[in-house]
Amino acid sequence: MSAGPPAPLLSVNDLHKTFATGAGRVKALRGVAFDLAAGETLALVGESGSGKTTAARLVLRLTAPDRGSVLFDGIDWLALSARELNRRRREVGVVFQDPATSLDPRLTIAEIVAEPLAIHGIGARSERRFLVAELVASVGLPTSAMARLPRSLSGGQRQRVAIARALATGPRLVVLDEPVSALDVSIRSQILNLLKSLQRGAPSRPAYLFIGHDLSVVRWIADRTAVMYLGRIVEEAPTAALFASPRHPYTALLLASRPREAPGPRSAPLAVPGDPPSPVAPPSGCPFHPRCASAQPVCAQEVPALVAGPAEGGRSVACHAPLGGG
Amino acid sequence: MSGDDAPLLSVRALTIAVPGPSGEEVAAVDGVSFDVESGEIVALVGESGCGKTLTSLALVDLVPPPVRVVSGDVFFAGRDVRMLPPREKERLRGGGIGLVFQEPAAALDPVRTIGWELTTVLERHRGMSRKAARIEAQRWLHRVALPDPERQMHAFPYQLSGGMRQRALLALALAGGPRLLVADEPTAALDVTVQAQVIELLLALRQELSLAVLLVTHDLGVVAEAADRVLVMYAGEIVESAPARELFAHPRHPYTRALLAARPGSEAPDSGRLAALRGAVPEPGRRPSGCAFEPRCDEAFGRCAAARPSLVPTGAGAEAACFLLDAKPGARVL
Structure with a gap:
């Protein structure tokens, strides 16, 4: 019992979630599993309807799955009573895409950052003022920002406030749901630098679950990347390996669809026809088979399992005919 | 017309x-x-x-x-x-x-x-x-x-x-x-x-x-x-105009260079940090009287705060508004 790798901080298993909508029952998650180690960054990427945001919401317990489990630090996160959950929520922070709508417009910046400290009874009242000032400084905001309201700050500054609030309670996991998607390129790099330095510098050395669709951002920030398609993870690998040699045809399509960094001739056409199919009526078998250039008869019949390849350095692929042979 | x-x-x-x-x-x-x-x-x-x-x-x-x-x-x-x-x-x-x-x-x-x-x-x-x-x-x-x-x-x-x-x-x-x-x-x-x-x-x-x-x-x-062509706007003015390939290969204006450098993937290898532009675009009415980019520019010098540069041709069909270009002709055109 003593040897073996340490248990992951977060372990997600076989998550299923269906939503009833006007258009029918949307199967948002159809058996999602991943692990996240302490201090590590895992990115969930995919297009609209892939289920990446739903997976994050389940981890945050903003909604409950139909089936599956979430273990956080070895405890059954989904079985916690409301009271226990409230006690332990301080260990999980969250930053959403749009700080304009996720911050209470009536509270000052100091009040917004202090709120989680008060809720979780961290520090005496007098101490909290000091803690808040320290947090505000740690995200690169001037002390003068503390007395201001969110609307008087720029988008980038508001996102700094959201990060200070997420880190206030010393979380060991922070869910980052498209945290830089609404920001200009110059501000985006400031916030990405901040997130990385806080992960290294914060006493709690938080793990990040990063939800994103911008592959250049994901490549920069994530240790590992899981690609989602129609409610399933189709490939998961160390980020560098995934970008260097995608094994799932959908991963390859995503990478090939990225705009280039500079103008010049293209070796392959930019676009392939077809949209992600509706999550209301996902295709049979492999969800990607109708768009897949290397699809075989079996692909329409059987859902490929997400399996770890031998000598793949921690890569898993769900494909009957993965790319790159071997 | x-x-x-x-x-x-x-x-x-x-x-x-x-x-x-x-x-x-x-x-x-x-x-x-x-x-x-x-x-x-x-x-x-x-x-x-x-x-x-x-x-x-x-x-x-x-x-x-x-x-x-x-x-x-x-x-x-x-x-x-x-x-x-x-x-x-x-x-x-x-x-x-x-x-x-x-x-x-x-x-x-x-x-x-x-x-x-x-x-x-x-x-x-x-x-x-x-x-x-x-x-x-x-x-x-x-x-x-x-x-x-x-x-x-x-x-x-x-x-x-x-x-x-x-x-x-x-x-x-x-x-x-x-x-x-x-x-x-x-x-x-x-x-x-x-x-x-x-x-x-x-x-x-x-x-x-x-x-x-x-x-x-x-x-x-x-x-x-x-x-085919790119116009770079900063604080209400066009600060650079160039054929797209020229702009990506040889950006003339420091603002253009900063935008390009801030993209993930452009950082120095192993630096672990992205190039970030400090500060923000000044609001209309709060723009400096000299070059509007001067407060955020790493390459600014005395003249930049005093006067506003206008667009000048810089070769290869490009134009840029920056005093660096006439202070050191050709120096920034790599």
């Missing part, structure tokens, strides 16, 4: 004022001039608050009051757009100039189907019969890569996803047969594989119909993929 060699679109010394912090008018767009030729894709780039969107609205005289065009001219196909009688202005919008703006939810009538909107445009601007218009409408939905066009003809905007609405709007803008498409962040709401399809569509239409496109965006990847 007509004749065959005049550019399709010509903007001269355009100045747009917005209400300032204490009520007085301040310039948000300040003396902007540029041309777009037939069949050319020109990107207008810069951070939020640089005046890109106001500039594009002025092209069809749709700047919303109390914002107003103070001075300058916009010529389209040799005609002064601001001087057109109201009926001709209506015909220009959606006819000669197609428009795709952000917020597709707000731009579509919630009680009309996509098919109704499209057939109406085709009847109005292309003089088609109802029947012909319906066939043509479906063809456009297909071209913008909307899945199942026949069914989407009957869809209301709320039944479409954000990305599908964006493509329906693009079909609407193109169906009128414009010679110029003004597209403000046309791919911002789209997934990467769909974005790739939309970029390919614009490139194909340029080829087939000599469609000109003014692409307003802050996504330099889209620019690299689609644009």
